[in-house]
Amino acid sequence: MxxxxxxxxxxxxxxxxxxxxxxxxxxxxxxxxxxxxxxIENFFNPLLHFLVWFENLLLQTPWWLVLAAIVGLVYAATRSWKLCAGVLASFLAIGYFGMWEDTMRTLSIITVCTILSICIGIPIGILMARSDRARSIITPLLDIMQTMPAFVYLIPVVMLLGIGRIPGVIAVVIYAIPPVIRLTNLGIRLVNKETLEAATAYGATPTQRLFGVQIPLAMPTIMAGINQTIMMALAMVVVASMIGVKGLGQPVLKSITNQYFTLGLLNGLAIVALAIIFDRVSQSYAKRAQKHLEGTENG
Incomplete structure (x- = not known):
């Protein structure tokens, strides 16, 4: 047996x-x-100083001046008075319900995280588009980053850097960066090969083709990636509040632990309002940029 x-x-x-x-x-x-x-903490000190400075700038500047600057930026990006009116009404409602300071803190960290994601993600996406080997290596990493539960990101970051703004920024960037990388790679790869051949025939170098042809033509797709990155960063706000990131996420977390329905609902709606504003502004800007590019090509 x-x-x-x-x-x-x-x-x-x-x-x-x-x-x-x-x-x-x-x-x-x-x-x-x-x-x-x-x-590692010392390495991130400049980022922390910039984040603290930007947050204090938004908090210490008179609310009407911040609101005027936001509406001005929205109009410059979209040329839409209707969208400007919607943004104005949303921020006035946020201020009326006493959520202005938390919203400014959330706005500051989302802005910093988005800038970091763009500065890191677009070059990686370009690298993937230009190298099949790089794409084969980076794609599985992006798959892991997008499927890993958001809470898991907090464990190694907190163990390494403790609780505070920088661990929150790192966790948000790791969670939010995959869309801008993927869509930058996709947008550049979808550029018409005949257009690239024409640029090469006119004597354009690879760098000139990249910045003069591929990136402008891929910009709508890249902007869609940036849009999704912003949405994912906002979705991470509540999770990041667990490690000391101040903003709209902390009242939501407090409402969950103490069963404060109205507090959670209002702050959740403020996060939704920010998400809708970022979504509409980025989409409108991408459409305007595409029309301008088409007009330039036709001209």
Whole structure:
């Protein structure tokens, strides 16, 4: 007869091996955090100073001046008085219900996270578009980043940098950056090959083709990626509030733990209002840019 006693021992052996692996990895990460945590924190100090400065700028500037600047930026991007009126009404309602300061804090961190995502994501997307090897390496990483539960991002970041704004920014950027990378890669790859061949025939270098032909033609797709990145960053606001990121997420978290329905509803609606504003403005800007590009080509 075949000895099957090992079958009953196998689960215990697997659990012991798994426990040993987990303890080894946890110990290695703790050692890494103690050795390099302070250096990494110092590396992010300029970003922290900029974020604090920008947040204080929004909070200390008179509300009417901030509101005028926001409406002015919306009009410059969209040339739509209707959209400007909607933005004005939304921010007046936010101020009336006492959510102005939290909204400014959320606006500051979303703006910083979006700028970081664009500055990091677009070059990576360009690299993926120009190199099939880079795309084959980066695509699985993006798959992991998009499918990993948002709470999981907080664990290594908090262990490394503690609780505060910078861990929140890092977690938000990791969660929100995949769309702008994917759609930058897609937009550049979808540029008409005949157009690229024509540019090459006129003597354009690869850099000139990239910045003069591919990126302008891919801009609507890139803007769609930026739009999705902003939406995902806003969706991460409540989760980031768990590690000390101030803003609209903290009242929502407080309302969940204390069952304050109205508090959670109002702050949730403020987040929705920001999301709709960013969505409409970015889409309108992308349409205007596309029309301008088509007009230039026809001319």
């Amino acid at each position: 075949i000895d099957s006693s090992w079958l009953t021992e196998f689960p215990d052996m697997s659990r012991r091996d798994l426990l040993a692996i987990r303890q080894t990895l946890d110990g290695a990460y703790r050692t890494f955090s103690r050795a390099y945590g302070e250096s």
